[in-house]
Amino acid sequence: MSNEIKNLLEKGVVEIFVKEDLEKKLQSGKPLKIKFGIDPTGSDLHLGHMVPIRKLAQFQKMGHEIQLLFGTFTAQIGDPTGKSEARQIKTREEVQKNAETYVNQVSKVLDTKKIKLYYNDEWLSGMSLKEVCELAASFTVQQMIQRDMFQERIKAGTPIHLHEFLYPLMQGYDSVIMKSDVEIGATEQTFNMLAGRTIQKHFGLPQQNVLSVPILVGLDGKMKMGKSLNNYIGVNESPKDMFGKTMSIPDELITTYFELATDLSMEDINQVKTALEGGENPRNLKMQLAKEIVSIYHSKEEAQKAQEEFINIFAKKEIPEDIEEILLPESAYKIVQLIALCGFSGSNGEIKRLVLQNAVKVNNEKISNPDDTVDISEEIILQVGKRSFYKVKKA
Amino acid sequence: MSNEIKNLLEKGVVEIFVKEDLEKKLQSGKPLKIKFGIDPTGSDLHLGHMVPIRKLAQFQKMGHEIQLLFGTFTAQIGDPTGKSEARQIKTREEVQKNAETYVNQVSKVLDTKKIKLYYNDEWLSGMSLKEVCELAASFTVQQMIQRDMFQERIKAGTPIHLHEFLYPLMQGYDSVIMKSDVEIGATEQTFNMLAGRTIQKHFGLPQQNVLSVPILVGLDGKMKMGKSLNNYIGVNESPKDMFGKTMSIPDELITTYFELATDLSMEDINQVKTALEGGENPRNLKMQLAKEIVSIYHSKEEAQKAQEEFINIFAKKEIPEDIEEILLPESAYKIVQLIALCGFSGSNGEIKRLVLQNAVKVNNEKISNPDDTVDISEEIILQVGKRSFYKVKKA
Numbered sequence: 082m083s084n085e086i087k088n089l090l091e092k093g094v095v096e097i098f099v100k101e102d103l104e105k106k107l108q109s110g111k112p113l114k115i116k117f118g119i120d121p122t123g124s125d126l127h128l129g130h131m132v133p134i135r136k137l138a139q140f141q142k143m144g145h146e147i148q149l150l151f152g153t154f155t156a157q158i159g160d161p162t163g164k165s166e167a168r169q170i171k172t173r174e175e176v177q178k179n180a181e182t183y184v185n186q187v188s189k190v191l192d193t194k195k196i197k198l199y200y201n202d203e204w205l206s207g208m209s210l211k212e213v214c215e216l217a218a219s220f221t222v223q224q225m226i227q228r229d230m231f232q233e234r235i236k237a238g239t240p241i242h243l244h245e246f247l248y249p250l251m252q253g254y255d256s257v258i259m260k261s262d263v264e265i266g267a268t269e270q271t272f273n274m275l276a277g278r279t280i281q282k283h284f285g286l287p288q289q290n291v292l293s294v295p296i297l298v299g300l301d302g303k304m305k306m307g308k309s310l311n312n313y314i315g316v317n318e319s320p321k322d323m324f325g326k327t328m329s330i331p332d333e334l335i336t337t338y339f340e341l342a343t344d345l346s347m348e349d350i351n352q353v354k355t356a357l358e359g360g361e362n363p364r365n366l367k368m369q370l371a372k373e374i375v376s377i378y379h380s381k382e383e384a385q386k387a388q389e390e391f392i393n394i395f396a397k398k399e400i401p402e403d404i405e406e407i408l409l410p411e412s413a414y415k416i417v418q419l420i421a422l423c424g425f426s427g428s429n430g431e432i433k434r435l436v437l438q439n440a441v442k443v444n445n446e447k448i449s450n451p452d453d454t455v456d457i458s459e460e461i462i463l464q465v466g467k468r469s470f471y472k473v474k475k476a
Numbered sequence: 477m478s479n480e481i482k483n484l485l486e487k488g489v490v491e492i493f494v495k496e497d498l499e500k501k502l503q504s505g506k507p508l509k510i511k512f513g514i515d516p517t518g519s520d521l522h523l524g525h526m527v528p529i530r531k532l533a534q535f536q537k538m539g540h541e542i543q544l545l546f547g548t549f550t551a552q553i554g555d556p557t558g559k560s561e562a563r564q565i566k567t568r569e570e571v572q573k574n575a576e577t578y579v580n581q582v583s584k585v586l587d588t589k590k591i592k593l594y595y596n597d598e599w600l601s602g603m604s605l606k607e608v609c610e611l612a613a614s615f616t617v618q619q620m621i622q623r624d625m626f627q628e629r630i631k632a633g634t635p636i637h638l639h640e641f642l643y644p645l646m647q648g649y650d651s652v653i654m655k656s657d658v659e660i661g662a663t664e665q666t667f668n669m670l671a672g673r674t675i676q677k678h679f680g681l682p683q684q685n686v687l688s689v690p691i692l693v694g695l696d697g698k699m700k701m702g703k704s705l706n707n708y709i710g711v712n713e714s715p716k717d718m719f720g721k722t723m724s725i726p727d728e729l730i731t732t733y734f735e736l737a738t739d740l741s742m743e744d745i746n747q748v749k750t751a752l753e754g755g756e757n758p759r760n761l762k763m764q765l766a767k768e769i770v771s772i773y774h775s776k777e778e779a780q781k782a783q784e785e786f787i788n789i790f791a792k793k794e795i796p797e798d799i800e801e802i803l804l805p806e807s808a809y810k811i812v813q814l815i816a817l818c819g820f821s822g823s824n825g826e827i828k829r830l831v832l833q834n835a836v837k838v839n840n841e842k843i844s845n846p847d848d849t850v851d852i853s854e855e856i857i858l859q860v861g862k863r864s865f866y867k868v869k870k871a
Contacts (some may be wrong), residue, residue, distance in 0.1 A: 243617060
């Protein structure tokens with residue numbers, strides 16, 4: 082197995098169905114059709130979304146054809162994956178708009194000119210009840226119920242609406258229409274992706290291989306990266322924010338992030354592991370990680386600049402790196418009001434006094450006039466006294 | 477409650493959802509729409525099929541509108557009710573032909589001119605996947621799995637194909653289109669009929685009442701009446717066959733047959749019960765039952781005639797009434813061959829000797845020439861010696 086194929090099949094991969102089969106296909110040199118399905122319900126991508134996208138980029142670099150499937154039909158129905166309840170049905174317009182924003186964002190790692198785009202309402206909206214029944218006949222209730230997520234909901238007594246059983250069938254049928262050779266997705270999509278194998282077989286087609294990638298843990302080190310938990314790094318964020326957020330991850334996530342969020346090879350990542358085990362300061366490795374990440378979404382130069390700024394603000398001045406970010410509605414505030422809004426405990430009189438005593442700094446520069454207005458349209462670091470630090474930004 | 481309504485709601489009824497509600501509707505005097513669904517997969521009706529049809533006739537006599545629904549779409553899909561496996565999909569032509577034969581047969585108890593006919597392929601075949609999903613969203617997997625038949629199959633490890641979960645939705649949606657007020661069906665249809673209530677509610681319609689009738693036990697007294705078990709009385713059978721078959725039921729079925737297969741009121745049936753308990757000869761009550769049944773499907777006159785013939789052949793000559801019927805492929809046989817085919821133990825030589833000795837009778841008439849041919853296109857009673865009786869007919 083070449084190093085390139087090894088990295089493709091092993092780096093940031095949870096499971097492959099069936100690995101030997103996919104390996105053979107890859108070694109044959111024939112360009113493969115690599116499917117990735119997107120449920121275009123949200124528009125801002127973060128590094129969690131990019132884990133499978135960057136796996137696609139690996140395939141693309143090796144000459145394979147990337148099939149991006151927008152679930153323009155299925156998004157209107159709602160896939161229950163990982164949700165305790167069926168989702169709200171979206172309007173067609175909303176779904177279409179989101180798809181466009183999506184392509185724009187993935188262009189940072191994929192050559193979008195070479196990608197094939199698919200919209201599943203094109204074949205699913207015209208499907209008749211009879212065709213649905215024939216499709217449904219290829220699957221049993223027992224197979225559906227085996228799915229972890231359904232098991233959990235049955236145990237918890239949470240209703241599973243019947244249309245949720247139809248979802249994997251539709252996703253599987255997409256693979257029939259698209260004649261996909263490989264489908265990539267997060268682990269939570271494994272069941273749906275395997276449905277593609279069942280249904281391709283039912284239609285007499287070769288079965289796609291399924292490659293699942295892990296779910297990226299967010300900056301908090303606990304929960305899945307996501308917008309609602311504000312524990313994410315967005316692909317459209319500034320080099321400075323990206324760098325700073327990366328520096329805030331818990332040390333135990335360093336190698337995971339190298340594996341799932343950078344282009345480093347398995348060998349390079351093993352060196353990182355060895356360094357960490359050898360007592361290297363995690364901070365230095367995080368710096369390397371942050372530079373790698375900024376390089377992907379911006380450039381090496383901007384990554385270098387972001388690092389220098391970071392060192393300037395934080396490292397030299399002994400400001401803690403893990404300050405929680407506070408989002409406020411306006412883009413500018415009077416300094417006294419800002420300190421109060423950040424949750425500093427003390428009366429306005431006390432705050433005013435601290436300002437006059439030169440005990441307040443914004444981005445490490447003293448503010449001594451209580452009437453000064455502070456711009457927070459870009460993130461600032463606010464220091465009050467010796468121990469109170471706030472990272473503040475307009476929401 | 478009037479006697480008429482009482483007989484309607486209590487005679488030959490297993491369950492009503494919701495009885496008080498249906499009683500109110502009936503007392504309002506407003507004509508109701510009474511739905512009955514037929515899966516037009518077979519063409520010869522028997523008394524088992526007529527149990528719900530005769531309940532419909534009761535409604536019709538009271539001025540209600542009968543809606544006969546031919547599952548022209550659903551029959552192509554296959555309802556798994558009571559079957560351990562999904563049914564073979566029928567062709568459209570076959571389904572349509574069966575529907576026509578059906579109407580012809582039910583005209584014996586229903587005024588088919590007043591009936592409204594529906595064919596569910598008219599609205600189901602045009603249904604889109606999106607509409608299917610919306611319909612499916614009104615039901616949960618947990619509700620489906622509760623169904624007895626599905627529970628049994630899950631326990632037995634028999635696959636339930638996913639389209640079988642769609643079947644109750646379709647049947648329920650029929651009630652939406654037909655705006656049915658009441659649905660009638662055998663107990664095994666209760667789940668599907670109740671789905672109609674759920675789905676009518678989902679579409680903001682008043683919920684139909686559901687009236688389930690029992691499954692009629694066949695002539696053997698054990699299994700459900702059915703063609704494959706040859707334990708049935710067909711509605712197109714001759715008065716003689718109908719009469720004779722009725723006389724062959726076990727005594728313990730007498731009151732059940734009065735309740736489910738005749739027009740006798742509950743009061744009359746209670747008199748039958750009292751008579752049986754008082755020591756009346758069951759044979760006399762079966763005669764009354766047989767006459768009632770023949771009267772429904774032929775006429776009082778023919779019923780009377782059938783009774784006289786029966787008495788002539790059986791009663792006076794002490795022929796047992798419970799002889800099993802033997803079906804043979806040809807319409808005529810040489811007497812010696814016929815006796816052998818009926819399973820009489822003895823060589824051809826012995827049989828020939830019995831014929832020559834005047835020990836063989838067909839319909840109570842002696843046959844003394846071993847070369848005689850016997851016509852069995854209509855059922856005959858064959859007697860060999862004193863104790864061997866055979867009822868024989870062309871299959």
